[in-house]
Amino acid sequence: MTFSMNNSQHFASFRDPSGFLFWRYGALYRQVNQIYSQEYNQFIESGLYKDLENIGRIVVHEESDISPIKPDISYKVIRPEIIPFISYPYEWSFSQLKEAALVTLSIQKRALKVGMSLKDASAYNIQFDQGKAIFIDTLSFEFYKNGQPWVAYKQFCQHFLAPLALMAKKDIRLNQLMRIYIDGIPLDLASKLLPSPTKLNLGLMMHIHLHAKAQMKFADKALGISEQKKEMSKQAHFGLIESLKNTIKKLTWKPSGTEWGNYYEITNYTDAGFLYKKQLITEWIKEIKPKQVWDLGANNGVFSRLASEQGAFTVSFDIDPAAVEQNYRQVKRDKEKSLLPLILDLTNPSSAIGWHNRERESIIDRAPVDMVFALALIHHMTISNNVPFSQLAKFLSVIGKWLIIEFIPKSDSQVQKLLQSRFDIFNQYTREDFERIFEEHYTIYKKEKIRESERYLYLMEKKRYDIK
Amino acid sequence: MNYIILISTLNTGMAYLDPGSGSLFLQLLFSSLAGVGFYFWTKLRKIKNNIQNNSTAIEEDDIDDDIFDE
Numbered sequence: 349m350t351f352s353m354n355n356s357q358h359f360a361s362f363r364d365p366s367g368f369l370f371w372r373y374g375a376l377y378r379q380v381n382q383i384y385s386q387e388y389n390q391f392i393e394s395g396l397y398k399d400l401e402n403i404g405r406i407v408v409h410e411e412s413d414i415s416p417i418k419p420d421i422s423y424k425v426i427r428p429e430i431i432p433f434i435s436y437p438y439e440w441s442f443s444q445l446k447e448a449a450l451v452t453l454s455i456q457k458r459a460l461k462v463g464m465s466l467k468d469a470s471a472y473n474i475q476f477d478q479g480k481a482i483f484i485d486t487l488s489f490e491f492y493k494n495g496q497p498w499v500a501y502k503q504f505c506q507h508f509l510a511p512l513a514l515m516a517k518k519d520i521r522l523n524q525l526m527r528i529y530i531d532g533i534p535l536d537l538a539s540k541l542l543p544s545p546t547k548l549n550l551g552l553m554m555h556i557h558l559h560a561k562a563q564m565k566f567a568d569k570a571l572g573i574s575e576q577k578k579e580m581s582k583q584a585h586f587g588l589i590e591s592l593k594n595t596i597k598k599l600t601w602k603p604s605g606t607e608w609g610n611y612y613e614i615t616n617y618t619d620a621g622f623l624y625k626k627q628l629i630t631e632w633i634k635e636i637k638p639k640q641v642w643d644l645g646a647n648n649g650v651f652s653r654l655a656s657e658q659g660a661f662t663v664s665f666d667i668d669p670a671a672v673e674q675n676y677r678q679v680k681r682d683k684e685k686s687l688l689p690l691i692l693d694l695t696n697p698s699s700a701i702g703w704h705n706r707e708r709e710s711i712i713d714r715a716p717v718d719m720v721f722a723l724a725l726i727h728h729m730t731i732s733n734n735v736p737f738s739q740l741a742k743f744l745s746v747i748g749k750w751l752i753i754e755f756i757p758k759s760d761s762q763v764q765k766l767l768q769s770r771f772d773i774f775n776q777y778t779r780e781d782f783e784r785i786f787e788e789h790y791t792i793y794k795k796e797k798i799r800e801s802e803r804y805l806y807l808m809e810k811k812r813y814d815i816k
Numbered sequence: 817m818n819y820i821i822l823i824s825t826l827n828t829g830m831a832y833l834d835p836g837s838g839s840l841f842l843q844l845l846f847s848s849l850a851g852v853g854f855y856f857w858t859k860l861r862k863i864k865n866n867i868q869n870n871s872t873a874i875e876e877d878d879i880d881d882d883i884f885d886e
Binding site: 363364365405443446447450451454467468480481497498499500501502503505554558559561562563564565566567569570578579580581584585587588591593597600677680 | 832833835836837838839840841842843844845846847848879880882883884
């Protein structure tokens with residue numbers, strides 16, 4: 349997270365005239381503009397903010413007396429709590445996106461009850477904190493006006509319903525379309541991609557297929573006079589929310605038969621070796637005491653939990669949507685508060701996207717962290733993806749100060765599997781070369797052979813001259 | 817011009833999002849055809865569930881129960 353910017357408006361906070369986020373001395377503030385004063389007061393005085401705070405579904409804030417960044421238009425300045433890691437919809441598992449959708453609908457329903465309504469329904473207004481999805485845009489509420497349709501209906505369908513339907517009904521990997529379409533998946537595209545039987549699903553027929561047709565019909569023309577005279581009652585508004593909620597509730601996806609789903613059942617560790625590896629990592633975490641850890645190639649988070657259980661906020665990355673889904677299900681089941689599973693392809697990590705390429709940050713923009721884990725990862729990077737040690741060492745040294753990394757020799761059965769289907773061009777894949785190249789960026793503090801295995805575990809610290 | 821008239825019925829103060837004519841049309845269609853019926857159907861189902869579960873209706877955050885289908 350970028351704390352270095354001082355007194356500057358947040359890059360992603362410029363569309364809404366109601367206010368904006370800004371940084372000052374490493375703290376994040378939100379200026380509420382005068383134009384939004386009545387809505388803000390209603391949001392607080394109606395009890396809606398307190399209601400959402402009580403159920404733990406909104407970012408908590410306190411009013412601040414620091415000077416605003418644009419005093420001529422300012423009404424108030426508030427200081428929201430910092431979210432430990434900002435993540436994006438294309439990094440979420442199926443259940444994370446589903447939870448985000450249900451939270452948005454629940455908030456809209458609660459808002460309607462006190463005469464307010466969400467004026468936008470962007471998935472980027474949701475973040476994960478303390479093991480659950482929370483709403484982070486305090487200025488997203490407007491007065492509900494009788495007869496008024498939901499302004500954010502289209503956006504909700506594009507940001508939540510379309511990707512969830514595509515993931516559940518077509519292919520789980522289609523959430524990656526969110527990387528291309530920053531304002532959600534166009535409904536005509538979703539309608540074309542979804543299998544024909546989804547037209548028999550009342551909710552999907554209405555909110556995606558018919559919706560897409562209506563959008564095309566009215567793409568370049570206005571509604572007729574008779575439509576303009578019609579109103580949408582509040583009851584119908586509640587009905588719309590219930591219909592969306594039920595459609596989403598029925599969308600399900602269960603991980604099965606993917607790349608890493610049962611990884612720990614097919615590793616070549618003995619029980620003693622696996623336990624020893626866990627013991628070493630635990631000892632090193634206790635020694636370094638990192639506050640934030642990134643576990644790369646975390647699978648279902650077995651080793652991530654060694655860090656999160658000791659209080660380190662741990663982001664548990666994996667390329668496999670099934671592993672991330674399993675990991676998040678465990679977070680929910682065990683009510684874990686310091687672990688965030690996310691989807692990430694290390695060979696093509698999330699890049700900066702949006703306006704000016706700065707609205708949504710890249711993975712590197714969200715670094716560095718105190719400690720990075722690269723366990724049973726190096727052979728996949730080097731042998732499967734042709735990423736040389738030098739490139740890997742450089743990247744890892746950019747994203748974290750401390751590194752726990754596992755070296756897996758060519759003689760290891762897992763490496764042999766990778767080499768079975770290709771010509772071995774990896775002459776430099778030796779422990780000696782690994783150490784020599786990584787020592788260009790790191791100081792090796794500890795090195796231990798994992799019992800009953802040929803693998804080695806290293807604790808390294810990034811060298812001081814090695815700047816980001 | 818017609819579109820401007822329609823938009824003026826919305827809260828324009830903070831309305832920075834384009835709702836889309838097609839989306840507005842669909843909501844109006846939903847409102848006239850199915851909205852109210854669907855609302856009452858959902859209410860009836862909730863009452864039925866409550867009777868079966870012998871529980872009282874409370875405004876809690878039940879989202880976590882709705883995520884997974886187990």
